[in-house]
């Protein structure tokens with residue numbers, strides 16, 4: 001039996017941010033399902049070597065005229081997947097003007113360019129960081145959205161913008177609120193290459209590889225079984241497949257939805273470190289550091305709406321597979 005979710009029949013899809021970590025995996029699965037991914041990216045945090053499955057347009061999402069010229073080359077593309085964003089939470093606190101400009105101004109310019117190009121559907125990469133502080137786990141999509149960070153606030157502003165564009169201009173959309181993206185493509189050719197890196201798994205693996213100092217675990221006295229924070233880790237290949245399911249749902253007539261993209265399973269920081277030790281066969285000592293402001297003790301999704309609305313359920317997000325694929329990617333020689 002084929003593992004393919006649907007046949008995209010040679011159709012064009014614009015992937016804004018397609019040179020990044022998640023975007024490159026999205027491009028790969030679009031290609032594997034018979035579509036053509038067209039990457040729009042300014043390579044500010046993405047990598048030219050991660051664009052392998054279709055044309056590349058070097059455009060900044062904030063520049064309307066450049067977007068118009070790029071859209072004009074692909075008039076058949078009606079669905080736009082919008083992943084381009086500033087994502088590093090700490091930078092957002094220090095430089096909110098840059099964050100709002102890149103994320104919110106960028107999204108507005110893109111949505112306006114979509115209208116001019118008569119693109120009809122957008123898939124937006126949002127985040128569990130739009131929910132803010134709550135103890136109601138697992139998190140339902142109906143949970144009030146009160147983001148703590150500037151990052152979360154910019155993403156929520158974009159969610160609202162997209163909803164207004166639906167009401168006023170008929171734009172169809174699916175907002176995917178990803179939980180913690182992790183792992184790497186099974187080939188080992190693409191994976192997580194953020195700079196600066198702030199995510200636990202790549203930090204821990206590069207620490208085990210001796211490429212950085214000891215890991216810091218922020219908070220070891222939370223009200224959780226081992227005292228460390230619990231998060232919902234979803235394999236990047238599953239996140240990518242959620243986009244294929246979204247396209248198929250659009251094709252069936254879905255017009256709008258906001259859905260969590262997570263596993264529903266909470267995994268602690270220490271469980272991650274122990275699994276890396278097991279898979280790598282290397283010790284992974286860590287330093288206990290104070291809690292960080294705004295970090296919740298537990299954060300994991302209720303994943304049922306994604307299954308009902310777009311037919312998505314994860315199949316690559318077993319913790320061992322996450323760590324194994326990330327380990328394979330990071331153990332390879334540095335990329336150029």
Ligand SMILES: NC(=O)c1ccc[n+]([C@@H]2O[C@H](COP(=O)([O-])OP(=O)(O)OC[C@H]3O[C@@H](n4cnc5c(N)ncnc54)[C@H](O)[C@@H]3O)[C@@H](O)[C@H]2O)c1
Nearest residue numbers: 017019020021022042043044045046060061083084085181
């Ligand atoms: N990584 C996670 O755990 C996670 C979790 C939740 C949500 N998200 C969302 O997923 C999306 C992708 O995240 P990622 O981890 O792949 O990040 P990434 O930094 O690897 O990818 C972002 C891409 O967008 C491009 N980009 C940024 N600003 C641009 C601009 N002005 N014009 C054109 N291109 C621009 C970058 O060059 C990069 O290729 C983001 O929207 C992020 O908010 C990520």
